[in-house]
Each structure stands twice: as structure tokens, then as C-alpha cells.
Amino acid sequence: MPISIIHGRVIDPSQQLDRVCNLRIEAGKITEIGGEAREGDDIFDATGKIVAPGLIDMHVHLREPGREEDETIQTGTLAALHGGFTSVACCPNTVPPIDSQATVEFVQQQALRGGNCNVFVLCCISKNREGKELAELGQLFESGAVACTDDGSPVEDAELTRRAFEYCLMFDKPLLSHAEVTSLTNGAVMHEGKVALQLGLRGMSVAAEDVMVAQDITLAGITGGRLHVMHVSTEGAVGLIRRAKSRGIRVTAEVTPHHLTLTDESLKTYNANFKMSPPLRSQDHVDACIEGLRDGTIDVIASDHAPHATEKKMRELDQAPFGIIGLETMLPVVSTKLVRTGILDWSAVIAKMSTNPARILGLAKGTLQVGADADVTVIDPEKRWTVRAEDFHSKSKNSPYIGWELTGKAVAVFVGGQRKMSWNDQSNQSLRSYEQ
Numbered sequence: 314m315p316i317s318i319i320h321g322r323v324i325d326p327s328q329q330l331d332r333v334c335n336l337r338i339e340a341g342k343i344t345e346i347g348g349e350a351r352e353g354d355d356i357f358d359a360t361g362k363i364v365a366p367g368l369i370d371m372h373v374h375l376r377e378p379g380r381e382e383d384e385t386i387q388t389g390t391l392a393a394l395h396g397g398f399t400s401v402a403c404c405p406n407t408v409p410p411i412d413s414q415a416t417v418e419f420v421q422q423q424a425l426r427g428g429n430c431n432v433f434v435l436c437c438i439s440k441n442r443e444g445k446e447l448a449e450l451g452q453l454f455e456s457g458a459v460a461c462t463d464d465g466s467p468v469e470d471a472e473l474t475r476r477a478f479e480y481c482l483m484f485d486k487p488l489l490s491h492a493e494v495t496s497l498t499n500g501a502v503m504h505e506g507k508v509a510l511q512l513g514l515r516g517m518s519v520a521a522e523d524v525m526v527a528q529d530i531t532l533a534g535i536t537g538g539r540l541h542v543m544h545v546s547t548e549g550a551v552g553l554i555r556r557a558k559s560r561g562i563r564v565t566a567e568v569t570p571h572h573l574t575l576t577d578e579s580l581k582t583y584n585a586n587f588k589m590s591p592p593l594r595s596q597d598h599v600d601a602c603i604e605g606l607r608d609g610t611i612d613v614i615a616s617d618h619a620p621h622a623t624e625k626k627m628r629e630l631d632q633a634p635f636g637i638i639g640l641e642t643m644l645p646v647v648s649t650k651l652v653r654t655g656i657l658d659w660s661a662v663i664a665k666m667s668t669n670p671a672r673i674l675g676l677a678k679g680t681l682q683v684g685a686d687a688d689v690t691v692i693d694p695e696k697r698w699t700v701r702a703e704d705f706h707s708k709s710k711n712s713p714y715i716g717w718e719l720t721g722k723a724v725a726v727f728v729g730g731q732r733k734m735s736w737n738d739q740s741n742q743s744l745r746s747y748e749q
């Protein structure tokens with residue numbers, strides 16, 4: 314049955330569209346913008362809501378295969394739907410890592426079986442993520458991997474990175490870099506600075522990020538390859554990326570909600586839900602990331618959703634693993650802390666959470682143009698709610714935002730024209746779909 318989403322504020326940065334109108338979906342595609350609903354259409358009333366191209370989180374850890382105690386493709390993609398995402402790109406630091414065609418296909422099949430959102434696979438740069446030998450990038454891209462990364466670890470060997478860029482260039486794929494010089498971060502728990510000194514904890518120097526971003530940019534420059542810097546967290550990195558862009562080097566960048574909203578002061582709680590890599594920095598770095606986001610240096614907001622089972626995060630701060638979940642809080646945190654404060658408008662947010670990630674990964678997504686896949690996210694910008702651990706759909710609960718009161722939430726998600734998530738006010742929880 315055709316669906317008409319009526320009376321919503323349709324915002325689509327891919328066609329500079331921002332106006333109240335109807336959107337019609339038929340046979341999985343967008344078929345009309347600005348027309349009238351027809352008799353027999355399934356009507357979704359989006360009055361007071363934003364209707365956006367389906368949101369895309371280009372940096373997510375789904376943990377399957379190998380770490381199903383933390384997350385599965387099924388639970389991770391369900392969390393994605395509830396966060397308003399119609400597509401995610403998943404990182405290859407699984408067990409085994411995604412460095413073979415068979416593993417790429419396994420993930421694709423599990424995602425299909427899950428039937429939640431679209432999953433795009435990121436493959437390893439190096440075999441077994443060891444940073445020593447290139448993975449079979451050509452084969453991996455041919456089997457559907459949309460980009461490569463050794464995320465979780467950097468590729469520190471400059472010659473290996475240079476050759477990876479050369480391969481990526483042949484297939485027009487970006488290389489996604491987790492930028493870190495590990496000799497500067499070994500054994501460290503948090504950002505190196507005043508707070509680490511007070512707490513007596515070993516800190517990670519900003520140089521660990523800045524030096525590797527400089528190396529990656531240099532190698533992108535000489536090869537002509539496309540670099541995407543993941544989870545930018547330092548003033549230095551933002552400056553390097555800004556300058557590289559102005560010189561015409563093909564570099565894009567992302568920042569996470571936590572690096573925009575939290576600082577190393579949070580570690581004074583000794584709560585491991587504030588422990589991640591790169592670490593929460595001091596306010597001057599947060600401000601630089603916000604400025605980079607505002608002036609277009611940073612193209613994307615991504616969650617770096619990194620689930621860890623509760624018992625792992627309950628360990629002492631220096632023993633607990635790095636990372637936090639983010640799929641279900643990213644849009645609300647951005648809405649509350651960046652939109653409502655006037656830092657970004659909704660059009661910019663949607664560009665950074667849909668249009669830009671689609672462009673960087675080469676996906677035919679991130680648009681509501683007639684003929685496009687009907688991936689649509691409906692956002693209630695005024696919805697007030699409180700983050701509670703028991704409401705997460707993710708298998709893990711390691712969020713620094715538990716207890717926060719937020720304003721703004723995705724209330725319905727359509728993937729390929731099928732309604733996969735809708736928020737139910739009566740029960741104060743979201744229900745899956747009306748066809749199930």
C-alpha cells in the first residue's frame with residue numbers, strides 16, 4: 314500500500330529543501346514530494362515533526378561475529394532503528410576480523426536475516442588488523458565492502474598506508490583512519506592533562522592523534538587517495554584537516570557526540586562509561602571540534618557505537634575496555650546540545666548524519682529525491698524524554714548519558730518504504746512496526 318507522510322517539515326539538504334509538505338512512498342521508493350495524499354494511501358501524520366532522509370551512522374561496532382555477549386547484528390541494528398537510523402556502516406574489528414570475503418558475506422547475510430536497517434560493511438585495511446600486510450582490498454571491495462579501516466587500532470606503518478591509499482584509489486573507496494600513535498598512548502586511560510594529573514592516571518597526549526592525522530593527510534596528498542578521519546577529538550587535528558581541505562587534499566572527517574558534549578572532568582567519577590579512545594578531552598578541544606563542525610571542516614557526526622557487556626565496564630578504570638554505546642542517544646544529544654543551543658540548524662545536522670556520510674561512502678542514500686530508496690526518518694524535535702539503561706535496545710548499556718533529560722527523538726523510521734520503528738506515547742516505549 315502506498316504511504317503518504319503528511320504535513321511534516323521535509324528537510325533534505327541534498328536538494329536544499331526545507332518546507333512543510335507531503336511525501337509519498339510507493340513500492341519502496343520516494344515517488345512524490347509536495348503532492349496530495351490519495352485515497353487508499355496509508356497516512357502517517359507528521360504534523361510538527363521533521364521528515365528527513367534516513368539517518369546514516371557511518372561508524373558503528375556490531376560485534377558479530379565473535380563478541381555476541383556485547384552485541385549482535387540483530388540487537389545493534391534494532392538499536393539503530395530506535396535511534397532513527399536507516400543505515401549503519403559496521404567496523405571490522407570482530408573475531409575473526411572482517412578481512413575475508415567470507416566474513417563480509419556473513420555480516421551481509423546476518424543483516425538481511427535481522428531485517429532491521431541497512432548494514433554496510435567496512436573491511437580491514439591490513440590482514441588480521443595487524444598493521445603488517447595489506448588485506449585483499451580488491452576482493453573485499455568487490456564483495457561489497459564500502460570502505461576500509463583497522464579501527465580500534467591505527468595503521469602506523471606509513472608505507473602500508475600509502476599502498477592502501479593506492480588500492481582504494483583504484484576502487485574509489487575512502488580509507489577510514491583511527492589516528493593514534495600507540496607509543497604515545499600505551500597503558501594510558503584518559504586525556505593527558507590537569508585532570509589526569511589530579512587523578513593520578515596515565516594520560517594520552519593529543520600528539521598521539523595530531524601526529525597520525527598529519528601522516529595520513531600527507532599520504533593522502535601524495536597518492537591522491539581519499540582519507541576520512543574518524544572520531545576527531547583534538548584542536549590540532551581539526552586545524553590540520555581544515556588546512557588540508559583548503560589545499561585541495563581529499564580529506565573528510567567525523568566527530569562523535571561525546572567529544573562534543575563531555576570533557577575529561579567526567580573521569581573524576583571513575584565511571585568507565587566515560588572511558589573511550591580517543592579520550593574525552595578538555596573544553597578547549599571540545600570547542601575546537603564544535604567550531605570545526607560549524608565551519609564545515611568536520612563533515613559527519615557518527616556515534617562510534619562500541620558496546621561492552623556490563624561486567625567488563627564494571628572493572629577498575631584502568632582495566633575496563635574503551636568505548637561507549639551511542640546509537641540510541643546520538644540524535645537526541647545533538648538535538649539538545651547543538652540544535653537547541655543554536656550551534657547547528659536541523660538542515661546541517663541532517664547533512665552531517667545522512668547526506669554527507671552517504672556521499673563519503675558512495676551510497677545511493679541520504680536523499681529524498683523522487684526515485685530514491687524510501688529510507689525516511691521522522692523526528693519529533695520537541696519530544697522530551699529521559700535516558701534509562703533499561704530502555705536501550707542495544708545488548709549493552711555502557712552509556713555516559715544515562716539519567717540525562719533530552720529533547721528531540723526519532724519517532725518513526727521507514728526503511729525501503731517499510732515502517733520499521735514507531736514511538737508509542739501511551740506506553741512510553743517504541744514498538745516495532747505495524748506489520749509485525
Ligand SMILES: [Zn+2]
Nearest residue numbers: 464465491590
Ligand atoms: Zn577508533
Ligand SMILES: [Zn+2]
Nearest residue numbers: 404464465617
Ligand atoms: Zn570505532
